[in-house]
Amino acid sequence: MQNTIKKINTKLKTVFVQWFPAVILIFSLLVIWEISCRLADVPKWLLPVPTDIIVELYEHWNLLLGHSFVTLYEILIGFSFSIISGILIGGLIVYSKTLEKAIYPIIISSQTIPIIAIAPILLVWFGYGLLPKILVVGLIAFFPIAVNTIDGLKSIDDDLVNMMKTLGANKSQIFKKIQIPNSLPYIFTGLRIGMAASVIGAVISEWVGSSEGLGYLMIRSKPQFLTERVFAAIFLLSIIGFLLFLLVNYCEKKIVYWRTLSE
């Protein structure tokens, strides 16, 4: 009992020590922002102060939360699609030489297309609903995940492969027992990049045309000079991004458990 309390205490302490400088910095910046805007008498529609944003969050919490959930939903669905397709297609490309020749050049060259730019076309094809957003999110996150999966599956330690061969392992056993576990840290790198991109993808595809979501709320609030609402939406977006980042990190710790082992 005492031991667990001690453990929790030390854990809290390390968390505190780790985050403390960042928290202090952000807080100081907010205070400077607040004071300088008030001293200079900057109008609220031009640049609201932090307390305005807090008041906005408090007063229109339900509205903001509703739109946040729409955006979060688009991200989660689109991101899930990109995880499944990215890993699957990445795996197929590495497993089959023919597929590699057929698909890999397309994947690499299509990385140069700004996915955002096709959002208007998707809007024309699929309308204002969720589908075009999910497609943009899915596509934008797909590439980093697929490319990192391929990298991870290919960057195997030849010594380990040779060791498996001396044990009599065949190609699919080596794939399953060496290449897949070896690729996991790379896949998580892809997931982190894809995750950040998918938040951007969701917001921009909402800007292009939608009737709900945080991106829509920003577009609608701007001409009404509700700048504090735009800021509140940005704040919520970063919260969404941060939570997803924590989620990816948590999964990485659980799945790539051997990387963070200690005595």
Place this chain on the structure above:
Amino acid sequence: MNPIINIKNLSKSFIDESSNENTMILHHIDFHMNDGEFVSLIGPSGCGKSTLLNIISGLDNPDNGEINISDIQSNNRLGKLSYMQQKDLLLPWKTVLDNSILGLEVQNENKRVSEQKAVELLETFGLSGYENYYPNQISGGMRQRASFLRTILTNKKILLLDEPFSALDSITRSQMQKWLLKLWKQFNKTILLVTHDIDEAIFLSDRIYVMQNNNFNSMQIIHVELPRPRTREIVLDDSFIKIKKEILPLIEN
């Protein structure tokens, strides 16, 4: 006696990446092992001991020469000999226990049965209590023993062991040597051991190949005609010292 491994006129060279030159490592080697024989291979670092084992195991191919292994007809020797490489090569995502049964897993053996076999040997291998640790949580000596256990559990007739005890302290090393001799006798294994320890080579072997670093076919054969079972004290014996005196000048050249 029939040779179980027979190598004739084997050569191997590697392309040096820096100078792009072909460096010959093994020069027209003749080598054989009889059924049930315990043979050691000693020689200076870089003379090609691991290269020879890689070739015997089937991981690498010679440039020239013949290899015949009497039990194995096909050209693919991989997986048909027990081979412990110089590096431990444990999988970082598997526990000591799961690493040790990897060979059996590859052969699709029942997991429960394999684990049972491994657990029975954990004590002897000084790994009991550590079966659920991961490789980067244990010492180098323990990793080497885990790798040794993985090799032993593959349970083939021929064992190729590349410096299996190099990371062990002398007491543990001596225990593992005794255990290896027991295994060898009990199951009539054929063992090829690479070592830098001359005493170890003499103590364990029937014959010793001494490799040298010069440009000729230079495998010297030393016959160890000491009675078995041998005890530790044999290292003080005149006959033992005589063999050692034979080997030392070969190593120094």
